[in-house]
Amino acid sequence: MQGTSEYQPRTGIERWIDSRMPLPRLMYDSFIAYPIPRNLNYSYAFGAILSLVLVVQILTGVVLAMHYAANSAIAFNSVEQIMRDVNYGWLLRYMHANGSSMFFIAVYIHMFRGLYYGSYKAPREIQWILGVILFLLMMATAFMGYVLPWGQMSFWGATVITNLFSAIPLVGEGITHWLWGGFAVGNPTLNRFFSLHYLLPFMIVGVVILHVWAFHVTGQTNPTGVEPKSRSDVVPFTPHATMKDAVAMVAFALFFAWFLFYLPNYLGHPDNYTLANPLVTPPHIVPEWYFLPFYAILRAIPSKLGGVIAMFASIIVLFFLPWLDRSKVQSAAYRPLYRIFFWIFVVNVICLGYFGAKPPEGWYVLATQLLTAYYFVHFLIIFPLLGYIEKPRPRPTSITEAVLSKHKSGGGGTPAEAAASPERRG
Structure with a gap:
């Protein structure tokens, strides 16, 4: 249903650029005229929300890196200095810290939506695999970022998690010592984690581009799971998807702002507001909430x-x-x-x-x-x-049939039930 490009340069500058590097054509075909199923709901907006949060995380992270000192002797104090002495440092730090939680809230909803609507099925296997790779990169980035404040939970969380690699036969001890940069978690560990935490978000951007590319090749899934068969099954990406994504992003931004301004420390652990002490072990070591299911396993x-x-x-x-x-x-x-x-x-x-x-x-x-x-x-x-x-229920023959049947039935029942009923097809 993608067809040929309908982009028509309107000015001389556009024609000049399009003939040499068709970037405007690419943007038009990808985000203006790109056909999407007409029955997408708001659960499909979390891809756009994730893109928004990723931009926020990168921008705030770059500014915070300008003031952070990756040295175990002063890292904790440098974070406190950012909070107190840097202009709007408190806002940047809270936005970045809570942004990681917002990122995982959105990605878990995005993944569960994919599981519910079968977004991993053929021909979208590569798109799903790239999504899981993104999830792994996010977890690695978040874990290394959690170590940087060098509080009690940061230090002991790093000690416990990195120690897990020592269980791997033959190479485990070597991997653990390489991560530590020595024989225990210390200043070399902090430097390594800071470097990787700064690098990995840009790797995430690269994989996101591949993820979106795969999405544009195979097309968007939809709640019916029926592939578009005609032009009546699809609508242009703009304004239909862009307006829906914009509404969803504003709603999510308000949710984010609520945590940011009213509960900025709610998702953090109290022990992490104490300077790391290798001689005092916290009574109960736990990671951030988004790691807890895997920590339980x-x-x-x-x-x-x-x-x-x-x-x-x-x-x-x-x-x-x-x-x-x-x-x-x-x-x-x-x-x-x-x-x-x-x-x-x-x-x-x-x-x-x-x-x-x-x-x-x-x-x-x-x-x-x-x-x-x-x-x-x-x-x-x-x-x-x-x-x-x-035994699956009957499916509609097209997206348009499912949408129209649902409206004729007054919104009651599933689209499949409406499509399968002769009376409702009327």
Whole structure:
């Protein structure tokens, strides 16, 4: 449905540029005339929201780096100096710190939307894989950034997480000492993490470009999971998607501002506002909230090596979803069993995050182990089986049919039910 370019230069300068480097044509074809399904809802706006937050993180990070001192002797005080002495330093620091949480809120919703509507299915496997790579890069960037304030939780979080690599046979100790830059977390570690934390966001930008490129090649998915078949199934990206994305970004910006101005420290750990002390171990070491589900999986396995394998496997399994899901139906809107198990999985992940913040003792341990087992059962057993045993609901023959049937039915029922009913097709 993409067709040929309809871009027509209007001025001599545009024609001159277009004949030598067709950047205006590329922007027009990608963000003005690009055809998108006419039935997209607001859950599809989180890609634009993520782009906005990424820009905010890079801009605030560059300015903060101008004032931050990557030295373990003065790093903590340099952060305090940014808060007190740099013009609007408090705003920049809080915006950057809370921006990481906003980033993960948006990316988790974006990923769950992809799971619900089957955005990982053919022909969009590469697009999904690039998205998982982005998720890994985000986690690495956020972890290294959390170490930079050099508070108690920063220091001990770095100590615990980097120590996990020592469980890898043969090369584990070497990797750990390389990350540390010595035999313990210290000034070389802080320098390494600061350098990588500054570099990785620009790598993220590169992968985002590939992700968007793949998206423009295969086209956007939609809630019905039916590919566009005619021009009536699509609308131009502008103004339809741009206006919807703009509304969603404004709403998300207000949510961000609420945390920024009223609860700037709510998502942080109190121990991280104390200078790092290698001689005093916090009573309960926990990472940031967005790492808690994976931290819970790590602790659910009694073996150190087993926990590391399980934690990394919980992310690696996401790469194989396009081949684990054997169903021919893309969207959960027409898969009644899959929809039930999807929401069970969402609750499971939330519960993993809750227990990841609890001390590993008593019944918390058993609950975490059961939740971890279900996490892998969901992907490795339930996903493939549903493709064989589930009976999907009838799907509409086109996006237009689904939209019109839904309006004729007064918004009641699913588009599939409306499309499948002769009376409603009337």
